[in-house]
């Protein structure tokens with residue numbers, strides 16, 4: 001069995017940024033699997049295992065091609081069922097809540113701050129593509145988007161909510177990390193790999209949890225290369 005994760009890279013092929021790619025990597029690590037990552041840039045589409053899908057992550061498991069982080073997680077959980085990502089229906093329900101919280105509360109502010117920074121660190125050959133596709137999506141320039149009033153306040157409010165479970169629990173999964181932790185940590189890995197700037201205040205309980213997440217799997221997240 002050969003597991004290969006096709007992983008989005010910036011100008012430096014060792015800087016891997018994408019939140020869904022991070023989710024897939026945490027999932028593979030959780031299962032204790034050996035896997036290889038293959039860096040691909042935004043415009044490297046001809047090397048994507050599924051060019052029509054055109055997005056990463058993509059996992060290849062021997063001859064099978066699995067696109068989309070949700071399908072990768074389902075595939076891994078089906079095939080390697082001894083270490084489930086969530087063990088009870090309550091944990092799965094909580095994971096659905098955290099996914100919705102990310103989309104509604106954290107991502108709007110974070111994306112506003114991050115797009116312009118991803119563009120700055122993208123490969124020269126990717127910059128025009130990244131700007132065009134993202135500006136079409138947001139309906140303004142990356143710079144106007146980054147200047148949206150209230151991004152910092154929005155993120156800090158979201159993090160106050162996230163600190164509520166983390167004041168009392170080591171992980172969102174309780175004593176051990178589960179799929180909720182991997183899902184919520186993934187955008188913070190995006191930020192960490194793209195920029196070292198302090199963009200907003202992080203509550204102590206959230207910062208301590210992020211440190212625990214960085215330490216998991218022999219410090220896989222902590223060791224990940226960051227853009228210069």
Ligand SMILES: N[C@@H](CCC(=O)N[C@@H](CS)C(=O)NCC(=O)O)C(=O)O
Nearest residue numbers: 018019020042055056057068069070
């Ligand atoms: N729903 C997909 C989202 C994948 C996705 O949007 N990936 C982005 C990177 S975060 C991508 O590969 N974009 C390529 C492009 O914009 O051309 C998943 O969870 O895998």
